[in-house]
Amino acid sequence: MKIIGLTGGIGSGKSSVGNLLEHKDIPIYYSDLRAHEIMNESDKIVSTLKELYGDDIYVDGKLDREKLGSIVFADKDKLAALNELVHPEVFADFDTWKKEQNSDFIIKEAAILFESGSYKNCDIVVTVSAPLETRIIRTMARDDKSREEVMDRISKQWTDEQREEKADYIIKNDSSFLDLEREVEQFYYWLQNSI
Structure with a gap:
């Protein structure tokens, strides 16, 4: 069993990626929840x-x-x-x-996977990245927060660049949901061939 760490900054879409992977019967542990x-x-x-x-x-x-x-x-x-x-x-x-769990892969989803050090117990780490402005707008709408409140939360997390530097795989969430589905399909194919 391989542990996949799934991370990404607030508003990046890591939960959407998690949901798409869950539909492929990969068990997911949602750390923040x-x-x-x-x-x-x-x-x-x-x-x-x-x-x-x-x-x-x-x-x-x-x-x-x-x-x-x-x-x-x-x-x-x-x-x-x-x-x-x-x-x-x-x-x-x-x-x-x-x-x-009884699966070839399990996923540990966590916003602060790197900051908490729990990435060290993962076999593979994938990060979800999105443009900063997109993340701000998504989070403001989702959480009913001001721009300043969202920026304050973002400032407490690693940047996309920091996460990408340490990740084994990067999923870009900078376009449509259909494009995100394609990105996840590519990751799933990569995962199946990494065993």
């Missing part, structure tokens, strides 16, 4: 976040991600502390999930 779930499920994380940010960081038993984001994305030390708390739990959760 599981991190959000774990921050609601793990007693250790819930209690630590309440200690750090107050009981009102949870509303009706659910993490107020907007509030947490406004705190940690404004302070790199608080963001680093959050990552140090959550990443080990996500890594352990991925290992448990991996043992349940």
Whole structure:
């Protein structure tokens, strides 16, 4: 079983790529989604976040991600502390999930695959790249955020150039969805021949 790391900056379209690959029966672990779930499920994380940010960081038993984001994305030390708390739990959760899979390939999708160091446990890393302005517009529309808020999030991640330099394969998402489907088909063909 080979582990494929799938990454890309905010608004790059990595989730769309993940969905297309999932339709090819490749199991996908969505790290960011599981991190959000774990921050609601793990007693250790819930209690630590309440200690750090107050009981009102949870509303009706659910993490107020907007509030947490406004705190940690404004302070790199608080963001680093959050990552140090959550990443080990996500890594352990991925290992448990991996043992349940029976496939030649599995995919670990993560926005900060390189930044978190989890790329080191992947056999192949693919990054999705898109023009910066396209990413900004997509994210503003999807998340109902201002341009400044989106740019602030982007500034906390690696650039496309940094990711491309370390990736084994690059999927360009700079045109239509049909073109993206073709890019994913080419990647899937490449993957089948890389075994």
